[in-house]
Amino acid sequence: MSNATNNGYRVGAQSEWFDKLPDGKDLDAMVLRVRKIIEPWLTAVFQAEHLNLLLGSGFTTAIGYLCDATATGMGTRPLGTRFDEKIDSFAASGAAKMGRGAPNIEDQFRTAFALLEGLNIGGKFEDINSLKTALDSRMSEFLSSLFSTERGIASSEETKWRGAVTALQSFLLSFASRAASRERLHIFTTNYDRLIEYGCDLAGIRVIDRFVGALEPAFRSSRLDCDYHYNPPGIRGEPRFMEGVIRLTKLHGSLDWAMDNRTGNIVRRGIPFGPADHSPYIPNSPVDTVMIYPNATKDVETTAYPYAELFRDMAAALCRPNSVLVLYGYGFGDDHLNRVLLDMLVIPSTHIVVISYSMDARLTAFLHRAGREAQITLLIGPHFADLTKLTEEYLPKPAIDHISSRMSELLRNRSYSRADESPVTREESLTEGEA
Structure with a gap:
């Protein structure tokens, strides 16, 4: 492997x-050869006993790219408080320890929330109110940008939208189309948007999560x-x-x-x-x-x-024999997940399958x-991580195809006469050979 921008694969003992x-x-x-x-x-x-899928922000970026929709920016911006310098400094040091490079908005939120908790214990009312107001404003902007990404995907030009949702549905169905006798696919995501739910609705996939209820499902x-x-x-009494x-x-x-x-x-x-825009839902x-969780870098923060x-569900699903995890669009910047x-x-x-746009420093460090x-x-690489190429060329067929499997089984049990190409059963063939 030469550099981080190359396309390449490592599959079992083969790599290129x-x-x-x-x-x-x-x-x-x-x-054709690589496929x-x-x-x-x-x-x-994918036929493993337990199949899991972890999707990161790159998944939303990939769908947004097909729709010409701008994905939510994760860069930091000043909060406008007298604590900005200290918040940015602490966020930067935390990101550096994680090997993530420059801090993102989640690092900034996490640091600001920690400071707000400290001020609530022994700070001045003016400082508490100032920081709380700044966080509410910045978080509202962040939520608006996430809604804008969803809106850009849903309202994109017809041809691009159809191409994007086709790739989205094919991608999800490639994983979800497991025989019902096997354990269900479990999708994990660090994303706040509802792109996965949107794709499942379009594909007719039923989703099971921890929420129960009709009007306002509760966790x-x-x-x-x-x-x-x-x-x-x-058949009665034998549900399938x-x-x-x-x-x-x-x-x-x-x-x-x-909450x-x-x-x-x-x-x-x-x-x-x-x-x-200016939705009353914000x-x-x-x-x-609003229950979105800034990036956690300390164990104590994941106990909330x-x-x-949710983290317990992930550990229980992954850390067991015959479990497979496929990662797409995940940047390996969350130490508690790594x-x-x-x-x-x-x-x-x-087994883990990593599908990534590049071999960057964080992925290299994890490997x-x-x-x-x-x-x-x-x-x-860009070729293998391209969602359209991935679904069309490399992922398994997104269907539970009983007809093809039965046809293959039928052909295995038959041989063909070389003279007239007429089908001859295995029993007939054996009889002729014995004669």
Whole structure:
């Protein structure tokens, strides 16, 4: 592997890295050759007993790119308080320790929230009020930008929108189309937007999460492994698992999660995908109500409710034998998640598939820490991370195709006469051979 911008793959014992991709027919030939290596491998990997998918901000960026929609910027901006210099300095040092480079808005929020908690203990009212007002304003802007990203995707030009949602649905169905007898796909995401839910609605995928209720579903701590079943015709008392069902865990919260101060419950509001500017769905004091979680870098911060439950779900899903995790658009900048991934790889039968736009410093550092090449599949570079190419060329067929599997089984049980190409059963062939 030469540099961070190259396209390349490592699949089992085979690997290949391209300084420059060919053009025209040579590119088509390369794709066809490489597909014969990658697609069967991923098909086999996806048949693991436990299949999981972790999506980061790169997933929203990829869909936004297909729609010409601008993804939410994660850069920092001044809060406008007298504490800005100290907040930025502390956020920068924390990001440096994480190996993340420049701090992002989550680092800034995390530091400002920690300072606000300290001021609530022994600070002046003026400082508390000033910082709280600044945080409410900055968080409202951040929520508006997230809604704007959703709106840019939903309202994009017709042709681009159809291409984007086709890629979105194909991507999700490639993972979700598991036989109902296998355990459900579990999707984890650090994103605050509702792009996954949007894609599942369009594809007709049923989502199971921890929320229970009709008008305002409330977050529940009970893990009952609820599922969807149906009664097949003519059979009573033998319900079967439905196909096209997934589990979803949003590790850092969601735009539509809110704290109901009257009941004390965390509820999911009925907010449409991509609402208009100056939406009434954005509260005046999002700091007190909206349940989105700035990037956690300390263990103590992940103990807050409900995030401890969500991280516990992730660890329980990944750290067990015969578990597979596919990562797309995840930048390896969250140490509390990386720790779970490293613990997962301690189990020899687990496997991780990394699909990334580049081999950057954070991914390289993670691979060095893990050190288990046989348990890590890599698809790196703009070519392999391109969502359209990925779904069309390399991911397994997004369908539960019983007809093709039955046809293959039928052909295996038959041979053909060389003279007239007429089908001959295995029993007839054996009889002729014995004669």
